[in-house]
Structure formats: C-alpha cells, structure tokens
Amino acid sequence: MDTDIILEMKSITKEFPGIKALDNVNLKVNRGEIHALCGENGAGKSTLMNVLSGVYPYGTYEGKVIYNGEECKFHNIKNSESKGIVIIYQELALSPYLSVAENIFMGNEQLAMKGVIDWDKTRVKAKEMLKKVGLENEDINVPLGSLGVGKQQLIEIAKALAKKVELLILDEPTASLNDKESSHLLDILRELKKQGITCIMISHKLNEISAIADSITVIRDGKSIETLVKGKDDISEERIIRGMVGREITNRYPKRKNCKIGDIIMEVKNWTVYHPDNANRKIINDVSFNVRSGEVVGLAGLMGAGRTELAMSIFGKSWGQKISGEIYIHGKKTTINNVKDAVDNGIAYTSEDRKNYxxxxxxxxxxxxxxxxxxxxxxxxxxxxxxxxxxxxxxxxxxxxxxxxxxxxxxxxxxxxxxxxxxxxxxxxxxPDILILDEPTRGIDVGAKYEIYCVINELAKSGKAIIVISSEMPEIIGTCDRVYAISDGEIAGELSKKDMSQVNIMKCIVNHSSNR
Known part of the structure; x- marks a missing residue:
C-alpha cells in the first residue's frame, strides 16, 4: 500500500446542544486508495465528512484537518471543492428538470466572455465526463428526471469529476440501487482508483465494503475504534460488525419464538392495476395472495417487478388507475377507495422513501x-x-x-x-391488523436492522399480519415465514419457509420471465 497520506484528520471533536457527535476522532487516508467508513447510524460518519467538506466550518469543531500536507480551515463547501475535495450525499444534489449537461456543470458553469455560459463547451465537456463513468451513449439533452436512480448516481460522480476531484466522498452511494447498478458503480470506483482519485465511501452494505475497500475505519459512538487494512487484517463482514457494535452478532435475524400463525387476516384476489400516467399500460396483472395472523410474508423480486406499486395500490389506491380486484379482511369483502378507508380497515403502509412519504x-x-x-x-x-x-x-x-x-x-x-x-x-x-413494510431497513446499519427485525417479531407475536418488501434476499429469507416471488407485475411463485432460498426465488422469477 502506498504510504503517501492525502488526508489526516486529527483529534476531531464536534458537539451539538446536548450531544457530543464526535469525540477525538482520528482518520488517515492514503493517496489513491478506496477507504471505507463504517459504523452504526448516529456513529458520526456523516458528521466527520461534513467537518472535512466545510459544511461544519472551521471554528465549530476542535482538531485539525491536514490535506496534502497542509492544515486546511474550510469555511464552506466551495473552499473544500477548490482543493479537490467533493462530497456526494445520499440525497443527490441534482435538478430533475434540467438537462444532463446542465446538471453536470451546475454551480460550475462553463463561461465564455462576460459571464455568459458557453453551451458548446458545456456539451463537449459533459460528454467527456459521461464517458469517464460509462455513460458515453447517454443523451446529454434529456431532462435528468427521465433517467433511473442508478444513472443519476453516476451523473453525480461525473459532476464531481468536472470539478477536478482528487478526493471523492460518497455517502451511501448504492443505497437506492439494485444489484446490477451497484456492481456497475463499484466498477466505476475501481476505474477512478486507477486514475489516481482517492475515494472515501460510507456504506452499510458490508459485502460491498469487503469487496472494494483497501482500508476500513470503524467509528462507534462518535469515536474512531480501529482501521482495518486489506491484506493485513481480517475484513470479513463478521469482523466489521464486531467493530461497529462492539460485540459479536451471531445471528443477524432473530428467531421468532412462541409465535402462532393463525387464520387469514387479509386476502387479495385478482388484483389488477394500470399505470397512473398511461391507462393502457398494465403494471399489476391478476395478482392473488393472502397473509395470516402472526405471519410475516415476503414479496421478493427484482427492481421494477411491481412490488411497491402493488402495496401502494392496496393501501387506499395510493398508486395507479383502473384498479380492479377484491380485498377480504377477516373474511369480509372490503371496499377501500382511499387512505382513510385503508387505515379505518386496519391496514398500515410504511413507504420505502421515509424522508418524502x-x-x-x-x-x-x-x-x-x-x-x-x-x-x-x-x-x-x-x-x-x-x-x-x-x-x-x-x-x-x-x-x-x-x-x-x-x-x-x-x-x-x-x-x-x-x-x-x-x-x-x-x-x-x-x-393496525395488517402492516405492509416497504424496504423497512434500507440505508440503516446492521445493529439498527436487528432492532427493526425484533420489532417485526413482536408485531407478529401480537397477532399482526406483516408483509415485508425487500430487495435484500437474505433479509426476506431471514425474516419471513412465506414468500411470494413477483415478476413483471405477476405472482411468479410461492415458497414456504423450508423451500426458501435465493436460488429458488430467482428460479421462480427467471422461469416466469422466460415463459411470458
């Protein structure tokens, strides 16, 4: 490992009213490496990066930030960006209404004489930046909002590259991406490493951390605990977890004990839903399923399979149009036309996008x-x-x-x-009698996940019927009693607990897609 240190943060302490968010934290990052920051939610990872980038200006914290051998006293993000430090947040700083090219140079406009934007230069350079992140065939003139989240994340990286980045900080870059998009983004980070760009990556996806990081610094309760180095230390998921939570977690999915599965609480029959903006596009097609008292049922599927659309359409027709089919609650046919009807009939839905919905x-x-x-x-x-x-x-x-x-x-x-x-x-x-939990652990750490799973178990034990939607197959297998595989808006198969495996779930999905 190259011992040329690009960044050193010494004895960083940051306090908010009533809480010490960072307590004497130390961090060293070698030039040209991918350095991961791990820790539970609230451990202080994002706070530390906000100190580095100038979001929390010099004077509001104690300690030193040494970058490229000199002490830096950043008062805002512009100061840190001028030195080549760029941070990409989990909530992307992009405008869905501007074009791809405009987004890449937002706040960093390519100017001609007298402060006028040089659009020819903007388009040429935008294509150059997109090529660096594998989007050379993307139309730079389309509105950003027309692209998927995976491409938007790469465009945010292209935007950072346009600022001549030396140190790129990524906060949960793959939290909203599917497996294919995540893999592509990690490949881009490896390519940036080859170009000499140093990356700091905050992530709760420990399998990705183990695969891509050269060094891993663990932060717990606002303190830097240890730094693990690939090739020298054990950087397995279990080892990282031990550092994060301060103890061994032998079973990430707590067992449900003395939980009796009872009668069917909710049954959905022949449920069909059309897209809200296109009355001819069928998204959910003739779906039927049920969930019992004390049971946790999973809805598994690839991104775009229609799981969230199914859940939202059931929850008071919150999504879609021309909705048909029947809902039975406690054996009685129930009419649910809006969210109030859903709540009054004992249905609750937690959105995958907690901050917006x-x-x-x-x-x-x-x-x-x-x-x-x-x-x-x-x-x-x-x-x-x-x-x-x-x-x-x-x-x-x-x-x-x-x-x-x-x-x-x-x-x-x-x-x-x-x-x-x-x-x-x-x-x-x-x-409620029925809880629909859509991506209940997205973007949260392994310790908090365990606590959420314990809450789910208690709810099931109290006789609630639980539906869990998750993109993480191990989570579905670890928490659910039964699973429905969803593909192209249809039920591709149903698996019991003993038949549940990633291979069997994927077989259902692939076989269904090939038979359409």
Missing part, C-alpha cells in the same frame, strides 16, 4: 408518531388530547428503543435507523 422532517418525534392516529386515537370530537399524545409517544420511544434526547427532538436530526423506527411507531399507533 413517511416523515415530516421539520416536525418533532411526537408529532410524527401521532399524526396518522390523531383522528381515531388522540382526539375526541375534534379536540386533541395532548397528554395522551405525550404518554403514548414516550411509551413507543422506549418500546422500540428510539435513540433521541426527547420526543420533542426534530425528526430530521435523527439517524436513518431512528427515523425508520419513528415511521414504524407512527403506524403501530393506528393499531
């Missing part, structure tokens, strides 16, 4: 927790019982172990795992 980020924990149940459980004749709101919010905060100063803390300041717990609490408060 699950939470109001500027409100506190209490308000987010109680909003879905406000009408039915926290008010009488239109008058809200504020005391009951506080008592129940405190109870759920404790019950599912939400790590926060109080129920009055703003949800936007919580880590991803704790935000997800608030979403779960919000819908648990509506006292």
């Amino acid at each position: 699950g939470l109001v980020l500027i409100e506190d924990i209490k308000q987010n927790m109680t909003m879905a149940a406000l009408r039915n459980y926290f008010s009488d004749k239109g008058v809200v019982d504020s005391n009951k709101e506080i008592i129940d919010s405190e109870e759920y905060k404790s019950k599912i172990n939400i790590k926060a100063n109080s129920i009055n803390q703003t949800v936007g300041t919580l880590s991803g795992g704790n935000q997800q717990k608030v979403v779960l609490a919000k819908w648990m408060m509506t006292q």
